[in-house]
Amino acid sequence: MATNIGTLTTRTRRIRTINIATPGTLSVSSASGLPFIAPAIESAIQELQREYAGVFNWTWELIYDKSTRDYYDYLYSADGLVAKWYYKQRSPADLTVFLYAGGPEVENINRLAAEWNTLMITSTATMPTQRNKRLSPSWLTTGCCLTTNFVKPYVYLMKANNWTSLYLVVDAGTIMTPTVAKDVSVAIKNMKAAQHIMFTIPVGSRNEDTYEVALKDFRKTSRVLFFFGHSDSLKGFLRQAGNMGMLSSEYIYITLEPFRSNPMFGNLTSSVEEDQRLQAAYGSLIVVTIAEYINQPGLEATSRFAQWKSISSAAFNYTYNTTEQLSPHVTSTYYTMLLLAEVLNETLDAIPDVDLLDGSRLARLFFNRTVKIDSLSVYVDEAGERRTDMEIRQFNKKTGDFETIMIQSGATETVTQIRPLNWHGTGQFPSNEPMCGYAGNNPRCTHEDASTAIMSSAIAVGIGLILVTVVVGHSWRRCITAEVDGRTWWDLSDWHVPSSMSFTPRH
Known part of the structure; x- marks a missing residue:
């Protein structure tokens, strides 16, 4: 991890209690279920407790209903579970952070977090609402694969x-x-x-x-x-x-x-x-x-796969398989914990009296910045969404x-x-539309066809004029000759009709 604890010696800071609240479901039908996500958070908590000893005190609470094992049932009850925990079961802390993977339920939980002005970070899910800071002032999303x-x-x-x-x-x-x-x-x-x-x-x-x-x-x-x-x-x-x-x-x-x-x-x-x-x-x-x-976890994450697998088996009676171990949702949740600790430490070192209860202000501390986590650059944009x-x-x-x-x-x-494009032997993609349109009726080509027709007609007329000139000239010469011979110009007795043609007289 990139944390520099040496900077903490510049001034004395009282220990702040940071409570991580993770709502979720026991269902394994979703990659964001607690059997997948919770082990990554727990191992991060253990690591941060050692890394920030004398600086932060990390606590963690899961919010779930044991009787709700179907993910879709959870979607409609998540905000009720969170509200009940917040008002009746929440442990005292200097800062409470809702940190979870998230799914379609994030909209409802976000309404509560915004009302309470509590920092909320989802490591997987986001919605268009997230970018509206009037509706989502304290919501960050750090998932690697946002739509x-x-x-x-x-x-x-x-x-x-x-x-x-x-x-x-x-x-x-x-x-x-x-x-x-x-x-x-x-x-x-x-x-x-x-x-x-x-x-x-x-x-x-x-x-x-x-x-x-x-x-x-x-x-x-x-x-x-x-x-x-x-x-x-x-x-x-x-x-x-x-x-x-x-x-x-x-x-x-x-x-x-x-x-x-x-x-x-x-x-x-x-x-x-x-x-x-x-x-x-x-x-x-x-x-x-x-x-x-x-999508390839760094050394810190990969070194904890065995631990995550063990925690999931002991706490949730579920065993990871290889595909789930490599799930970006799991590693993203782990990295989100490290990112949170990094920004909080840096902020409190610079502003010891910062109001940790102001969730919207804390959220803005993450905007437009890049933090190096496990050899990976994590960038959060101007609205609090991670860009990958x-x-x-x-x-x-x-x-x-x-x-x-x-x-x-x-x-x-x-x-x-990275390397040149080779598109069927060319270095560029095809044009959006064929030159003459999809049905060959593009006005451009229609105009070209009309021009061709006009040119053809002009040529035909020219040839016709030449032929007429030749015929008229020939007839005029015959007329002159007829006058010399004493024959009339209309005498056609020496004109011959080709044998292949025949004339049928009209009656």
Whole structure:
């Protein structure tokens, strides 16, 4: 950890009691359940107690109902549990912080935290409300994978390539990705001269017929498709695109992969795909995802996996598996504890009499700053949301894997080119719209066709005038000759009709 306790010797500070309150559920159906998150907080508390001995006294309280094991039941009772704890069970402390992973219940708990002006930090969930500081003055969110982070690469790609007509396909049977699709839709609406169509794959409708309907509509309206859904659905979609001849250089498909090797989102880029058809299809695919190093825990976190597993087994009778150990929700919660301690220590060292009961002021202390935690730079923006680096990946046929071609900084949003783009042999993405439009009826091409017709007509008229001149000249010469021969100009006795033609006299 990057804490410098040496700075504490510059002045004497009284020990402050920091109480961490963690509402949650015992359900393991959500990656943010207490069996996953609580062990990371407990181990962090133990570490901070040693690290800040004589500076902070850390206490911790879990807020849950033993009888509520279903996550969805918890959503509707969370604010009641928190209110009961706050008024009747809360332990005395210099500072109380609501620190938990969070899910859909965060909106309700936030209303309470805002009313009490109590600092609240969610290590996983966020909502649009979070950025409204009038409604959420004391709410911070430090999750690595906020939906607003995923939107930024899409905005960059649209602006950089002048894509103004987009087609969005949303798989309703997945979590999180439909929310990102909604945020991308809002971003497109806020862009000048941009338009989009959104096609939803209903739950239970991942089949060729549904894909074909979407692809036919896409072909008529755009050349850029954003896919939001499970990787299995994407693979079926790309196979159908291949059947319809829609994997050429003029079509581009961009998909979102929040995490690698996560069953909730599938397995797209974490293993080599043996299906040759899919490998060919991947040549038309771009992947937007969180930077790989963000999802890889540092040494401090990885060294505590065994401890987290032991705590979960002893306290919740649940044993982690490998995938859950590596869950970014767990490590993000652990890092949030370290971030909180770092900022509090720095603040109190500079302003010993700071009012710890003013949650909104404490929240602002985190804004627009970067803190180094476990060799990872954690940046929190002007509204109290963590910004993480994002990657744009492309399939490499030679290696059979997706490779990073661009990285977008979470702090500055600047994009760094890692390697050149190779799009079907070219160094640029396809244009948003074919030159003559999707149906060949673009006014530009219609105008060009009209010009061609006018030119052709002019040529035909010119040829016609030449022929008329020749005929008239010939007839005039015959007329002169007839006068010399004593024949009339209308005498056609020496004109011959080709034998292949015949005349039928009219009666």
